[in-house]
């Protein structure tokens with residue numbers, strides 16, 4: 336009985352945090368069938384939603400799956416019940432980090448630097464983002480070949496290409512983050 340009560344508690348928590356009607360899922364697998372990151376996951380998107388409904392909080396929060404997700408939103412678009420599964424996953428990431436249960440902090444770290452860069456420059460400044468990430472990881476020589484190749488192909492510049500309305504972008508971020 337307790338499990339059942341806790342189960343509803345987790346579903347309610349997730350529905351409140353995401354604003355999504357997660358309980359409407361009828362396990363049609365459409366989310367899973369379109370997911371490009373499935374081979375990297377320890378379980379599939381439809382199963383994650385099932386775990387949320389059944390109150391399997393630890394399983395969801397400590398999964399590798401939530402960190403393998405690319406946030407491409409294919410699953411959300413395909414869901415016949417309009418459940419934004421990508422948002423559910425992103426919300427689980429935030430809870431996992433807050434509660435110290437995150438399986439993959441690398442993705443989280445990179446994500447943070449990526450968004451910081453967009454907030455500051457209006458678009459991604461690859462060089463700065465990668466250097467910040469590498470400094471934190473103390474990994475100075477990994478991926479050097481790929482980095483050089485990107486620079487030679489003009490895909491990564493030494494200087495940022497800022498947008499004109501950087502203040503506007505900063506304000507958008509602050510509003511979204513409630514800063």
Ligand code: SF4
Pocket residue numbers: 359360361362363364365366367380381384410413414415416417418420
């Ligand atoms: S596509 Fe939607 S309804 Fe179907 S299994 Fe996934 S979350 Fe559930």
Ligand code: SF4
Pocket residue numbers: 366369370371372373380403404405406407408409410411420421424
């Ligand atoms: S958002 Fe994540 S879970 Fe959904 S289809 Fe893309 S990679 Fe898969």
